[in-house]
Structures are given as structure tokens and as C-alpha cells.
Amino acid sequence: MRIALDAMxxxxxxxxxxxxxxxxxxANPDLTLVFVGDQGQLDPLLAAASLPAGRVEVVHAxxxxxxxxxxxxxxxxxxxxxIFRAWQLLAEGKVDGLVSAGNTGAVVAGGVVTRRFxxxxxxxxxxxxxxxxxxxxxxxxxxxxxxxxxxxLLQYGVMGSVFAKHILNIDRPSLGxxxxxxxxxxxxxxxxKTFELFRSSTFTDRFVGNIExxxxxxxxxxxxxxxxFTGNVVLKLSEGVLEFVVGLVNHExxxxxxxxxxxxxxxxxGLLAKYxxxxxxxAPLLGVEGVCIICHGSSKDKxxxxxxxxxxxxxxxxxxxxxxxxLETLPGGDE
Amino acid sequence: MRIALDAMxxxxxxxxxxxxxxxxxxANPDLTLVFVGDQGQLDPLLAAASLPAGRVEVVHAxxxxxxxxxxxxxxxxxxxxxIFRAWQLLAEGKVDGLVSAGNTGAVVAGGVVTRRFxxxxxxxxxxxxxxxxxxxxxxxxxxxxxxxxxxxLLQYGVMGSVFAKHILNIDRPSLGxxxxxxxxxxxxxxxxKTFELFRSSTFTDRFVGNIExxxxxxxxxxxxxxxxFTGNVVLKLSEGVLEFVVGLVNHExxxxxxxxxxxxxxxxxGLLAKYxxxxxxxAPLLGVEGVCIICHGSSKDKxxxxxxxxxxxxxxxxxxxxxxxxLETLPGGDE
Numbered sequence: 246m247r248i249a250l251d252a253m254x255x256x257x258x259x260x261x262x263x264x265x266x267x268x269x270x271x272a273n274p275d276l277t278l279v280f281v282g283d284q285g286q287l288d289p290l291l292a293a294a295s296l297p298a299g300r301v302e303v304v305h306a307x308x309x310x311x312x313x314x315x316x317x318x319x320x321x322x323x324x325x326x327x328i329f330r331a332w333q334l335l336a337e338g339k340v341d342g343l344v345s346a347g348n349t350g351a352v353v354a355g356g357v358v359t360r361r362f363x364x365x366x367x368x369x370x371x372x373x374x375x376x377x378x379x380x381x382x383x384x385x386x387x388x389x390x391x392x393x394x395x396x397x398l399l400q401y402g403v404m405g406s407v408f409a410k411h412i413l414n415i416d417r418p419s420l421g422x423x424x425x426x427x428x429x430x431x432x433x434x435x436x437x438k439t440f441e442l443f444r445s446s447t448f449t450d451r452f453v454g455n456i457e458x459x460x461x462x463x464x465x466x467x468x469x470x471x472x473x474f475t476g477n478v479v480l481k482l483s484e485g486v487l488e489f490v491v492g493l494v495n496h497e498x499x500x501x502x503x504x505x506x507x508x509x510x511x512x513x514x515g516l517l518a519k520y521x522x523x524x525x526x527x528a529p530l531l532g533v534e535g536v537c538i539i540c541h542g543s544s545k546d547k548x549x550x551x552x553x554x555x556x557x558x559x560x561x562x563x564x565x566x567x568x569x570x571x572l573e574t575l576p577g578g579d580e
Numbered sequence: 581m582r583i584a585l586d587a588m589x590x591x592x593x594x595x596x597x598x599x600x601x602x603x604x605x606x607a608n609p610d611l612t613l614v615f616v617g618d619q620g621q622l623d624p625l626l627a628a629a630s631l632p633a634g635r636v637e638v639v640h641a642x643x644x645x646x647x648x649x650x651x652x653x654x655x656x657x658x659x660x661x662x663i664f665r666a667w668q669l670l671a672e673g674k675v676d677g678l679v680s681a682g683n684t685g686a687v688v689a690g691g692v693v694t695r696r697f698x699x700x701x702x703x704x705x706x707x708x709x710x711x712x713x714x715x716x717x718x719x720x721x722x723x724x725x726x727x728x729x730x731x732x733l734l735q736y737g738v739m740g741s742v743f744a745k746h747i748l749n750i751d752r753p754s755l756g757x758x759x760x761x762x763x764x765x766x767x768x769x770x771x772x773k774t775f776e777l778f779r780s781s782t783f784t785d786r787f788v789g790n791i792e793x794x795x796x797x798x799x800x801x802x803x804x805x806x807x808x809f810t811g812n813v814v815l816k817l818s819e820g821v822l823e824f825v826v827g828l829v830n831h832e833x834x835x836x837x838x839x840x841x842x843x844x845x846x847x848x849x850g851l852l853a854k855y856x857x858x859x860x861x862x863a864p865l866l867g868v869e870g871v872c873i874i875c876h877g878s879s880k881d882k883x884x885x886x887x888x889x890x891x892x893x894x895x896x897x898x899x900x901x902x903x904x905x906x907l908e909t910l911p912g913g914d915e
Contacts, residue, residue: 458816
């Protein structure tokens with residue numbers, strides 16, 4: 246399979262993209278990578294990395310979207326920027342998927358503008374994987390759609406379930422709706438109406454109902470359904486609290502030790518590396534034709550490699566076909 | 581001053597309310613407590629606690645609102661329940677404030693039904709204090725108003741600031757608007773319009789703009805303004821991540837130690853006790869006449885005492901008068 250990599254995307258420029266590519270090519274023998282970016286910058290990096298011959302191509306795109314640029318403006322002013330060029334390759338069928346650590350808004354905008362949605366999909370959304378006390382869960386949406394309609398959230402539940410089943414290998418994933426209390430009737434109109442949609446859907450037996458903020462990391466459900474505003478806050482707040490608590494532990498717990506202080510510091514560093522968002526890799530934009538994985542801007546080699554691996558896996562298991570099939574089971578799913 | 585205590589409220593019944601009252605009476609010599617609850621249950625507990633004579637009264641209220649009851653139904657079916665009786669005492673001027681660890685929705689509903697709002701206030705909101713890497717911050721609203729209007733959020737910023745200044749002793753508190761990105765124009769219509777309101781208000785020089793989920797615990801601002809849906813998720817998610825990370829540290833860091841394992845476990849327990857929500861005490865419902873502090877249902881003695889202390893302080897510093905004065909500086913603030 247062929248995956249396009251937005252080689253200029255991310256806070257650290259092309260270096261971690263090239264480094265991540267080397268890891269991913271080694272781990273995925275069926276993978277060919279198309280680097281989309283500035284050829285002058287990429288050529289020496291690619292030469293130094295000595296990537297496997299015949300499995301690497303470069304598509305020259307001299308411009309890229311800055312992290313702080315507004316997506317709409319970037320689309321107008323730089324239609325040939327690396328991320329938009331990558332979407333174009335996907336639209337032309339020249340690649341099966343794309344991976345970008347660039348401006349998230351631009352990645353989503355590129356997808357919405359360039360590609361058609363999957364059959365039956367009203368709006369694409371971003372799914373992300375979070376660690377829990379029981380393993381992992383999927384949260385959808387975390388920022389593509391900040392003011393969704395109930396039917397969007399219903400589809401996010403379905404798409405998140407298909408992802409949880411085929412990528413995280415969770416059989417019959419349970420679904421929960423992010424809310425301010427467990428009781429039916431809680432929250433605003435969006436969640437009240439979404440609750441009713443789930444209850445009357447073919448997914449009703451997997452829908453556990455409303456969940457609260459504290460339930461996510463307890464592992465109460467496999468798929469958390471929420472609007473992109475709340476989901477984005479959940480994602481970034483989880484990062485913030487993790488960093489905060491690790492700082493407290495370092496100061497108030499490990500700081501009180503003597504003999505085993507160094508050992509404990511090392512273990513804490515390992516824990517942070519394991520659970521930190523930068524280690525997770527990537528978040529798929531689900532609901533568009535082709536595979537699109539969005540990485541954190543601060544991604545290093547390992548995170549890029551993990552995102553490329555996820556893109557390859559999504560293609561391999563034909564995730565999109567399975568999403569379309571599941572959406573067809575919803576009443577009115579293809580309207 | 582006189583504070584009513586919803587003596588039946590909370591997951592643990594009257595015992596922690598009586599225990600917390602004893603601590604609060606010792607710490608606040610100017611405090612008189614009015615226990616509102618079932619006299620038959622309270623009398624032996626109060627006798628056993630040997631509280632200072634003349635500073636304790638009981639108002640008999642045989643019913644109370646269960647934690648899972650719907651507030652609206654409870655209001656109709658049990659108008660004499662302890663929390664509504666406490667609001668009535670406040671409305672009649674027989675107490676200066678009330679504290680409850682009962683059903684939060686019922687506490688808010690009681691306030692909205694029984695009491696008038698402070699001059700100029702459109703909607704009351706719940707403020708809560710969260711620990712940060714730099715000290716503490718105030719988040720408002722965390723659940724009273726899940727679908728607010730921009731003018732509500734503007735007032736939450738003002739009320740949260742007054743609270744931060746006079747209760748947390750933060751001079752000229754900075755304000756941030758919870759959003760999905762820092763750039764102006766991010767998010768949905770509610771936050772976009774609220775952003776404009778802050779920019780054109782008398783608080784513009786203290787308004788730092790949009791903040792993201794990860795900024796809260798870094799201590800980026802002193803007051804976080806958000807809708808009650810997002811704020812409630814923020815509050816409960818923070819609890820959940822704290823518990824999750826403490827669990828990980830216990831297993832993956834402390835579990836690897838030998839000689840100093842016990843010492844580290846003790847320090848971690850201390851950290852959890854210090855930063856856990858159950859230690860925070862209470863969250864004020866701001867914008868109503870009189871003082872109202874809402875406690876977590878799981879509150880034990882210390883948390884109840886801390887909430888009673890906060891109620892006493894709110895009365896002492898005349899927090900409501902200061903809120904009204906600040907709201908008058910907003911254009912159209914008293915409409």
C-alpha cells in the first residue's frame with residue numbers, strides 16, 4: 246500500500262517525519278511512502294536516512310501551512326501546500342492514505358474540501374485513543390465538529406465502534422455518551438436528543454447511556470461519544486492533568502526518597518513516556534474516503550512511526566468498508 | 581453569622597455533617613449553625629458531639645432529596661425537604677448562608693426557585709477551585725447552566741474574578757475562556773461571541789483570551805470561564821485523571837521500589853489526600869442573594885468543615901456586595 250506523509254508538518258519540521266518513516270518502513274514490509282514536501286530540504290535527509298530503495302518517493306510541495314494559520318485562509322492562499330497536495334494524491338487514487346503532524350484544522354479542511362465523505366456519512370470526525378485503568382478507549386469527536394447535530398454523534402458512535410473493534414481488537418465495544426450526570430434527561434438538548442437516538446438505534450444493546458468525566462479513565466466504556474468541543478477539552482485536559490500529577494509526584498513523593506530516588510525517577514520517566522499523548526501516535530479522521538491520520542504537532546520519530554503503522558493497518562483491515570457496512574444498519578443511515 | 585447546614589445531605593448521611601460542624605465551630609468563633617434535618621436522627625449525634633452551647637440550632641425537616649432524584653420532581657413532591665427548607669430560611673433572612681452535600685441539581689433548583697438573583701445577575705453559576713502548578717484557579721460554571729448565553733459567561737468571568745480576589749486573595753485575577761485553540765475565532769458561536777464580549781468589556785485588560793484544556797493545570801490563568809457542560813466535564817475528568825495517574829504511579833513506580841516503598845506509598849497517599857476533590861470542600865453557587873456552598877456528595881468531616889469555613893468567609897468579606905459592584909461596571913450589566 247501507499248501512504249502519503251506530510252513531510253513538512255509538525256513543530257519540528259521534516260526530521261521526525263523522516264525518522265518515523267524509517268521505523269515504519271522497517272515494521273511494515275507492505276508499505277511504500279510518498280513524502281510530500283520541499284524536495285530541497287528532504288533530499289539530504291532522505292539520503293542520510295538510507296531508506297529502502299523503491300519504497301520511497303517524493304512529491305515536491307515547496308509551501309506548507311504554519312501551525313498558527315487559519316485553515317480557511319491557508320486553503321485560499323496556499324492551495325499547493327504539502328497537506329493539500331497530500332489530500333489531492335488521495336483524491337486521485339495515487340495513495341491509500343495520508344499522515345500529517347501539521348495544522349489539524351488544515352488537515353480537516355483539506356479533507357472536507359478535497360474528498361467526498363464515505364457513503365452515508367453526514368460529517369467526518371476525529372477519533373482518538375486514550376489509556377484507561379482497564380486498557381484503552383476511543384473518544385470521538387475531539388475537534389473536527391465543535392457544534393454537531395445528534396445524528397452526527399450517533400454516527401460517531403458507530404464509526405468509533407468499528408475503529409475500536411478492528412484496530413483495538415475490542416469485541417462488541419460498549420458505547421457511552423459524555424454528559425454531566427448518569428441519569429437520563431441530564432445535560433443540554435444535544436445530548437438529550439443523542440441519547441434518544443442511541444436508545445432507538447441498532448446499537449441500543451451496546452449503549453450504556455450517559456457517562457461522566459470521571460468515568461473515562463476508569464475504563465467505564467470502550468467508546469466515548471462527544472461533540473468536538475468537549476472532546477478536544479477532554480483530550481488536552483487529560484494531557485495537562487497527567488503532566489501536573491507527574492510533576493507533583495516527582496516533587497512530593499520522589500523528592501522525599503533517598504536511596505531509591507534515582508530508580509523511582511527513572512520509573513516515573515518511563516510512565517510519562519508510555520502514557521504521554523506524544524507516544525500515542527495519531528488520531529484518525531473517520532468518515533472520509535481514504536485513510537487520514539492526524540498527529541500531534543510535537544510528534545517525534547516514534548509517534549510518526551506509530552501513526553504510519555495505524556494508517557497501514559486501517560488500509561489493511563479495510564476499515565472504511567466496515568464503517569459503511571455498519572452505518573447501513575442505522576435507520577436512515579444513508580440519507 | 582448564621583449558616584444553615586443541610587444535615588441530611590451527602591452520601592454518608594448526617595454523621596460527616598455533624599463532624600464537620602464541630603471542626604467549623606471551633607475554627608470560626610463568629611459562627612452559629614442551624615442544622616436542617618430529621619431531629620430524631622440529629623439529636624443523639626449532636627449530643628454525642630458536645631457542640632458549643634448556644635451556637636447550634638435544629639430546624640426539623642423529616643424529608644430529604646435522594647442523590648439520584650430529579651430536582652424538578654423533588655421540588656414538587658417534597659417541598660419541605662431539608663435543602664428546600666434551608667433555602668427558605670435564607671429567603672426569610674433567618675440565616676446568612678447555607679451549605680449542602682446533597683443532590684447538586686436540587687440545591688441549584690432550590691436557589692433558582694426560592695431566591696431572587698443578585699442585582700444585575702442573569703443566571704447563577706457554580707464556581708469551583710482547582711489546584712494548578714502555580715497555586716489555584718477558579719472555574720465557572722461547573723454545572724448550574726449547561727447551555728448558557730454569552731452574557732452569562734461574561735458575568736461568570738466577573739463573579740469568578742471577585743471570588744478569586746476576595747476568597748483566594750489573588751490581586752487582579754487573569755481570565756481565560758475555555759476553547760479548543762488559542763487563536764481568536766476558534767470554537768463555536770458561544771465562545772466566539774463571548775470572546776468579543778470580554779474584549780469590549782471593562783475586563784478586557786485582564787482577559788488573556790482563549791485557553792486550551794492543557795492550560796488549566798499549568799496555571800495559565802486565575803479564572804477559567806466556561807459553560808456548565810464543559811466545566812462539569814473538566815471538574816470530573818480532572819478527578820478521574822488524578823486517580824488514574826496515582827494508580828499508575830503506585831503500580832509502575834512505587835511497585836518497583838524495595839527499601840523505600842512504604843515511605844513512598846505514604847507520601848503518595850498524602851498527595852492524593854491533598855489534591856483530591858473530596859479535600860477541596862465546597863463550590864459556591866454565585867449570583868444568588870445569600871451564600872450557598874455546594875459540597876461533593878462524598879464529603880467527609882474535613883470537606884464539610886472547609887465548606888462551612890468558606891461560607892463564613894463569603895459572609896464576612898461581603899462577597900455578594902462586591903459582585904454587585906463589579907457587575908455594575910459592565911455596560912448593560914444591570915439589565
